[in-house]
Amino acid sequence: MQETKIIKKAYKYRIYPNKEQQEYFAKNFGCCRFVWNKMLAEKLSAYEKGEPIPRITPAKYKEEFPFLKEVDSLALANVQLQLEKAFKNHLKNPKHLGLPKFKRKKDKQSYTTNNVNGSIRVDFEKGLLYLPKIKDGIKMELHRTFEGQIKSATVSKTKDGKYYVSILVETEEPRNKVIEPKSKACGIDLGLEHFATITNDFGTYKVEHPKHLRRVEKRLKKLQKALSRKKKGSKNYEKTRQKLAKLHAYISNARKDFLHKLSKAIIDENQVVVVEDINIEGLLRTDLAKSILDSSWSKFLTYLRYKAEWYGRTFIQVERFFPSSKLCHWCGYKKEDLALYERIWVCPVCGKAHDRDVNASINLYLVGMEQPEVKPVEHALVDDRIPYGIPKKPSCVEAGSSTFYKVG
Numbered sequence: 001m002q003e004t005k006i007i008k009k010a011y012k013y014r015i016y017p018n019k020e021q022q023e024y025f026a027k028n029f030g031c032c033r034f035v036w037n038k039m040l041a042e043k044l045s046a047y048e049k050g051e052p053i054p055r056i057t058p059a060k061y062k063e064e065f066p067f068l069k070e071v072d073s074l075a076l077a078n079v080q081l082q083l084e085k086a087f088k089n090h091l092k093n094p095k096h097l098g099l100p101k102f103k104r105k106k107d108k109q110s111y112t113t114n115n116v117n118g119s120i121r122v123d124f125e126k127g128l129l130y131l132p133k134i135k136d137g138i139k140m141e142l143h144r145t146f147e148g149q150i151k152s153a154t155v156s157k158t159k160d161g162k163y164y165v166s167i168l169v170e171t172e173e174p175r176n177k178v179i180e181p182k183s184k185a186c187g188i189d190l191g192l193e194h195f196a197t198i199t200n201d202f203g204t205y206k207v208e209h210p211k212h213l214r215r216v217e218k219r220l221k222k223l224q225k226a227l228s229r230k231k232k233g234s235k236n237y238e239k240t241r242q243k244l245a246k247l248h249a250y251i252s253n254a255r256k257d258f259l260h261k262l263s264k265a266i267i268d269e270n271q272v273v274v275v276e277d278i279n280i281e282g283l284l285r286t287d288l289a290k291s292i293l294d295s296s297w298s299k300f301l302t303y304l305r306y307k308a309e310w311y312g313r314t315f316i317q318v319e320r321f322f323p324s325s326k327l328c329h330w331c332g333y334k335k336e337d338l339a340l341y342e343r344i345w346v347c348p349v350c351g352k353a354h355d356r357d358v359n360a361s362i363n364l365y366l367v368g369m370e371q372p373e374v375k376p377v378e379h380a381l382v383d384d385r386i387p388y389g390i391p392k393k394p395s396c397v398e399a400g401s402s403t404f405y406k407v408g
């Protein structure tokens with residue numbers, strides 16, 4: 001068994017605190033800066049006199065400055081640690097590291113707090129961040145999820161007024177979590193009727209578009225219509241606009257969650273992953289559907305690509321002219337005049353009937369099986385491919401909320 005290595009990883013997200021939360025952050029920034037400068041002044045004066053540098057805790061100031069009691073005490077404790085570290089670094093290497101400096105209000109502002117019994121939490125579904133002493137969740141832009149134990153969080157505000165959180169997570173080194181793929185290769189056809197049609201060593205599966213999202217998307221359309229009927233700037237307009245924004249955020253997070261789980265399942269299961277180069281212009285009736293699918297597909301491909309890199313798999317996107325739908329996977333005949341509406345076609349040469357998407361995914365799978373990763377050199381001249389279309393053995397795959405079902 002491989003030894004697992006624990007590493008610390010930071011994940012940074014944009015956050016959108018409400019007014020109350022902004023005020024609370026401002027207090028923390030201010031108190032941290034205040035305590036830093038107070039401690040620094042005392043330490044510097046001792047240092048300049050050649051006296052030993054005193055060890056000071058924030059508690060020392062709380063009597064005289066009671067406002068310090070209102071903020072996160074862990075944030076103040078972290079200031080003490082950061083300042084002690086800055087002094088130590090300077091004393092160790094005075095040529096290259098200067099003395100710590102006083103902080104000014106116009107600099108970038110931040111504070112760091114620690115996770116004590118779940119005081120820092122992220123709700124990935126709702127896109128909310130929970131921090132000590134803050135009652136409600138803080139809206140966050142979750143462009144990616146993470147696994148592991150949260151150690152600390154640093155809230156910062158840039159000079160132009162944007163808020164971010166950097167979450168430090170203790171996690172296992174991904175390399176050590178790599179599992180042996182069960183299937184040598186897989187081909188993925190992305191589509192409108194189904195999100196994806198996937199062929200691997202075990203057969204072909206179709207993955208449905210997440211159903212619950214379709215329902216929410218209907219509600220989204222209704223709300224958009226309602227908004228267009230309301231007077232801009234009116235109370236009702238603002239209410240509807242906020243509802244719409246919430247729903248947008250929910251959909252985007254739920255979609256990402258679906259795409260993360262599906263891509264992870266595919267990467268876990270297969271050594272070589274082959275997808276088509278999507279060109280779906282003209283295929284989609286509405287702009288809304290198009291933009292949603294476009295972004296889902298390109299996100300999905302991005303996730304597959306970087307996860308393949310992380311887990312040592314091969315990711316291939318075939319060139320646009322590769323006729324994955326038009327080639328008969330059985331005999332190799334190319335049906336030049338295959339129209340977009342033809343979901344099922346019969347090969348005039350071998351007589352096989354093809355489901356368009358299944359046939360395309362099998363052709364992509366064949367490309368994967370040609371890769372040297374799955375075809376040892378000494379066998380390169382032997383046609384040892386399995387007869388496609390006949391699954392070796394039936395199996396079911398489950399990936400989060402997506403629906404897989406067996407074809408044929």
Ligand SMILES: [Zn+2]
Nearest residue numbers: 328331347350
């Ligand atoms: Zn054929």
